[in-house]
Amino acid sequence: QQQVKQSPQSLIVQKGGISIINCAYENTAFDYFPWYQQFPGKGPALLIAIRPDVSEKKEGRFTISFNKSAKQFSLHIMDSQPGDSATYFCAPASNSGNTPLVFGKGTRLSVIA
Amino acid sequence: DTGVSQNPRHKITKRGQNVTFRCDPISEHNRLYWYRQTLGQGPEFLTYFQNEAQLEKSRLLSDRFSAERPKGSFSTLEIQRTEQGDSAMYLCASSFGRPTDTQYFGPGTRLTVL
Numbered sequence A: 001q002q003q004v005k006q007s008p009q010s011l012i013v014q015k016g017g018i019s020i021i022n023c024a025y026e027n028t029a030f031d032y033f034p035w036y037q038q039f040p041g042k043g044p045a046l047l048i049a050i051r052p053d054v055s056e057k058k059e060g061r062f063t064i065s066f067n068k069s070a071k072q073f074s075l076h077i078m079d080s081q082p083g084d085s086a087t088y089f090c091a092p093a094s095n096s097g098n099t100p101l102v103f104g105k106g107t108r109l110s111v112i113a
Numbered sequence B: 001d002t003g004v005s006q007n008p009r010h011k012i013t014k015r016g017q018n019v020t021f022r023c024d025p026i027s028e029h030n031r032l033y034w035y036r037q038t039l040g041q042g043p044e045f046l047t048y049f050q051n052e053a054q055l056e057k058s059r060l061l062s063d064r065f066s067a068e069r070p071k072g073s074f075s076t077l078e079i080q081r082t083e084q085g086d087s088a089m090y091l092c093a094s095s096f097g098r099p100t101d102t103q104y105f106g107p108g109t110r111l112t113v114l
Helices: none
Strands: A002-008 A010-014 A019-025 A033-038 A046-048 A056-059 A064-069 A070-076 A088-092 A105-112 B006-007 B012-014 B019-022 B031-035 B045-049 B053-057 B065-068 B075-078 B088-095 B111-113
Touching: A002 A088, A010 A019, A010 B065, A019 A033, A019 A088, A033 A064, A033 B012, A046 A056, A046 A064, A046 A070, A070 A088, B006 B088, B012 B019, B019 B088, B019 B111, B031 B075, B045 B065
Parallel strands: A010 A105, B012 B111
Antiparallel strands: A002 A019, A019 A070, A033 A046, A033 A088, A056 A064, A064 A070, A088 A105, B006 B019, B019 B075, B031 B045, B031 B088, B045 B053, B065 B075, B088 B111
């Protein structure tokens, strides 16, 4: 997990605000950059993912920004809602060498009304 | 529900006992993964199957751990001579196609070793 550094560890955001979570990686072979969302008592579920040929991807209120040169990608949650309260993990991977998902340590997001 | 299922959901055992967990992947998914998640951490890769072949094992998987996927369908993860450090959530995920295709996770089996 040292290959992936995620920040912040926890985040409290007001309802309607913007949540931003960052992920820095070391392995330049990564070519798939997903964010997973995990609720208590559940397994992680894919939220949104990006390939390195684009710098940004938006799906509804969720946006990934990708900076290949800086080896960083981030998750932006617009208009954050209490239902977004969960733990978020970045988990980059590579198609070469069957590299599995390498999860960050997670960011616990709490959206308060 | 045709998602990934895991059994049991919870297991409490005494140190030194053997335990076995089962994972039923999404039908026709050829890839099956096992991860371990401890409190406050992200899941850590343990092992991976493509069909019935075990293709990758993490160094986390000591010789007390063994995994099988007979006939490329369900999988079992066995831990022999459990230790307190084995207490964790054991997650199974399945996918179809390339390593970077979406992995679908089960709810996990929470193991507590007393």
